[in-house]
Amino acid sequence: MVEMAQGETILSARIYDIPVEKITGEPASLADYKGNVLLIVNVASKCGLTGQYEALEKLYERFRGQGFVITGFPANDFRAQEPGTNEEIQSFCMLNYGVTFPLFSKITVVGAGRHPLYSALIAAQPKATSLAENPFREKLKGYGIDTLPEPEILWNFEKFVVSRTGEVVRRFSPDTVPDAPELIAAIEAELAKA
Secondary structure, X not given: OOOOOOOOXXXXXXXXXXXXXEOOOOXXXXXXXXXXXXXXXXXXXXXXXXXXXXXXXXXXXXXXXXXXXXXXXXXXXXXXXXXXXXXXXXHHHHHHXXXXXXXXXXXXXXXXXXXXXXXXXXXXXXXXXXXXOOOHHHHHHHOOOOOOOOOOOOOOOOEEEEOOOOOEEXXXXXXXXXXXXXXXXXXXXXHOOO
């Protein structure tokens, strides 16, 4: 049985209590970041959106002094765009994008083998906000790529904003760039809360 502080939801307890692994293999949990605003992102090194790593790092540098943490979860679920080992992924991110935000071991974010963290995130926010005139799902279909229906993760670089208490408050589509005003506003709104 999980003891919860007054006002803490069962869902937040679930997110904090779900075991994950650091990219270096040590056991961890998101409870290590309790009290911070989180941006949880499923990442990939060989994706058309991989360049978002640079903007994610800038976002992390901009807000981390205010209690903001980006957590990157590599996943190889979309056209095998993250084929590397954890060591290769970590090296790629550091050498090519100077990533200093926490990275975790490669997981599955869709289907029957989906990591429990992503099951909890999807349950909390089943629909992603799309900021594009032409939704990313439609763009992928235009390239002949079949996508999974909502509420499944659409593609690499989908973004979840989590409050300081562990509540999943927003979900943004993969093509939402890290410096999009709507994403920045969502992060700032959570940072402003005590």
